[in-house]
Amino acid sequence: MKLHTGALDALDPRISRPAYDRSSLTPGIVHVGLGNFHRAHQAVYLDDLFAKGLDHDWAICGAGVRAPDGNMRDALAAQDYLSTVIELDPSGPRPRIIGAMVDFCPVDPENGPLIGRMADPATRIVSLTVTEGGYYVDAATGTFDPAHPDILADGAAPERPKTVFGAIVAALKLRKDAGLPPFTVMSCDNIPGNGEVTRDAVAGTARLSDPDFAGWIEANVAFPNSMVDRITPATGEGERALAREFGLDDPVPVTCEPFRQWVLEDNFPQGRPRLEEVGVTFTDHVHDYERMKIRILNGGHAIIAYAGALLGCEFADDAMAHPLVSAYLRKVETAEILPHVDPVPEFTPPAYLELIEGRFANPAVKDTIRRLCLDGSNRQPKFIVPSIADGLREGTPIEGLALESALWCRYCAGTFEDGTEIAPNDPNWEALTELAARARETPAAWLTQRAVYGEIQGNSRFEESFARWLDRLWSEGAQRSIETYLNG
Known part of the structure; x- marks a missing residue:
C-alpha cells in the first residue's frame, strides 16, 4: 500500500498512526536537512506533542539546499509528507507513521522558496541537521572559515545564496526590513556548542556583505545550544523490505533504536512548542x-x-x-x-x-x-x-x-x-x-x-x-x- 493520508485507516493494525487531525496543523518550524535523523528525532517528539492536543501551530515545513534534497521532497510529497518510522526493539519492530510535517519548500539553486518561507511571519524557528561537516568550521582553528569558496560566493552575491547560512541571512534581512522579529535558529547536529557554531556561521556569512547586519544578528538572533541523540541507520533495501512486511510501500522509511534524548537551552524569544511535555530536557547546562x-x-x-x-x-x-x-x-x-x-x-x-x-x-x-x-x-x-x-x-x-x-x-x-x-x-x-x-x-x-x-x-x-x-x-x-x- 502506498503511504498517503487516505490510506491511514486501512493500515496494518500493528502500525501506530497520528493521534490527531493533521488538517489542524499549521507550520511554525522550517527544518533544513530532512534526513533520517530528523525524522526519527525532532519529528517524533513533535508527533508525540501533537497527539497530546498541544501546539498544533508548530508543525514542520521541510527544506533543503542541495540538489539531492529535491529527491527527498518528491518522495515525501507523494505520501502527503508522512514518514514511516520503525523502532528496532530487540523484542520486535514497532512501526509508526509520523505526521508532524505538513509541507516541504521547493528546492531551488538560489534558495528563493526557502528564503520566502523563513521570512514568513508564521516561521518562528529554523532548525538544522546539515551534518557535522556542514558548518564550514576550520578544524585547525576550531572557528568558522569565511574563506571557504561556498561562503565567499554568498558574500559576493547575498541576494542569490547557495548555502543554508546565506539563505538564513537573506531571510533575516527581509524580516528586519519588514519590521518582523527574527526567528530562532536551532541546530540539531552533533557538534560541540552547536548553537555558537551556528551563530558564527550565520553572522560570519553576513559579515562578508554587510558587517553592520552581522552585528545585528549577533545582538538579536537566538541560537540555542542543543544535544540530540538517537542511533538511526541509513535506509537501504533492508529497511524498505521491513516496511513492506507491514504492508507499506515507502521508498524512504526510517529505522531507529528505541532510545532517544534531546537536551535544549531554553532560548526561544518568539516562543516554542512545549517539548518538555514529551520528554525534552531544558537546561542551562547543555x-x-x-x-x-x-x-x-x-x-x-x-x-x-x-x-x-x-x-x-x-x-x-x-x-x-x-x-x-x-x-x-x-x-x-x-x-x-x-x-x-x-x-x-x-x-x-x-x-x-x-x-x-x-x-x-x-x-x-x-x-x-x-x-x-x-x-x-x-x-x-x-x-x-x-x-x-x-x-x-x-x-x-x-x-x-x-x-x-x-x-x-x-x-x-x-x-x-x-x-x-x-x-x-x-x-x-x-x-x-x-x-x-x-x-x-x-x-x-x-x-x-x-x-x-x-x-x-x-x-x-x-x-x-x-x-x-x-x-x-x-x-x-x-x-x-x-x-x-x-x-x-
Whole structure:
C-alpha cells in the first residue's frame, strides 16, 4: 500500500498512526536537512506533542539546499509528507507513521522558496541537521572559515545564496526590513556548542556583505545550544523490505533504536512548542550533556568502527559481540575518556557507558560498521581528538586513543587485511588514501592533517604512540595489536 493520508485507516493494525487531525496543523518550524535523523528525532517528539492536543501551530515545513534534497521532497510529497518510522526493539519492530510535517519548500539553486518561507511571519524557528561537516568550521582553528569558496560566493552575491547560512541571512534581512522579529535558529547536529557554531556561521556569512547586519544578528538572533541523540541507520533495501512486511510501500522509511534524548537551552524569544511535555530536557547546562554524549557515544562509535571493520564485523552488534572489540571499547572508555567527563543529573559517566554498550549491542538495529566509519576526517576532530588533548594535558593514558587513530589511518589505506578493497568512505577519501600510503613508511605523515589533529599536532607523546601502533598494525594486524593493548 502506498503511504498517503487516505490510506491511514486501512493500515496494518500493528502500525501506530497520528493521534490527531493533521488538517489542524499549521507550520511554525522550517527544518533544513530532512534526513533520517530528523525524522526519527525532532519529528517524533513533535508527533508525540501533537497527539497530546498541544501546539498544533508548530508543525514542520521541510527544506533543503542541495540538489539531492529535491529527491527527498518528491518522495515525501507523494505520501502527503508522512514518514514511516520503525523502532528496532530487540523484542520486535514497532512501526509508526509520523505526521508532524505538513509541507516541504521547493528546492531551488538560489534558495528563493526557502528564503520566502523563513521570512514568513508564521516561521518562528529554523532548525538544522546539515551534518557535522556542514558548518564550514576550520578544524585547525576550531572557528568558522569565511574563506571557504561556498561562503565567499554568498558574500559576493547575498541576494542569490547557495548555502543554508546565506539563505538564513537573506531571510533575516527581509524580516528586519519588514519590521518582523527574527526567528530562532536551532541546530540539531552533533557538534560541540552547536548553537555558537551556528551563530558564527550565520553572522560570519553576513559579515562578508554587510558587517553592520552581522552585528545585528549577533545582538538579536537566538541560537540555542542543543544535544540530540538517537542511533538511526541509513535506509537501504533492508529497511524498505521491513516496511513492506507491514504492508507499506515507502521508498524512504526510517529505522531507529528505541532510545532517544534531546537536551535544549531554553532560548526561544518568539516562543516554542512545549517539548518538555514529551520528554525534552531544558537546561542551562547543555554542554555537560553534550560532552558526555559526544565523548562516550560518538567517540565510542569511532572506537568500535575501525577496529570492527578491520576484524571483519559488518554491524555494530557484531562488533560488540566480538570479545576483542567490546573489551577494547570498555578499556579505552574507562581509562581514557570517562576521566574527562562530568556527570549529569540523569547519569554518571560509568552508568552512561553501560547504557551505550547496550545500545550498540542491540541486535535489531543493524547499524552498519561502514556507516560508523564514514567521514572520519570530520568526525575524528570532534569525537576523538578532544579526549586525546585532555589526556595529554592532564597526564592520563592516551594509548588506546592513539591506537584508534592508527586504526583509522590503516582503514583509510583502502584495503582490508586480506587485500579486499575498501570502497571510498570519506569526502576526502583520495587524499586520505594517499596520505595513509605515505604513513605506512613515515607515520608522522598522517599527523600533518592540521584540520584533524589541531592542538595535539606536534605533541611528541602522541606522535610516538601513534607511530608505534601504526607500525604494529601493518606488521602484526589488527587482532594482535588490540590484544597487545588489552594486555597492557
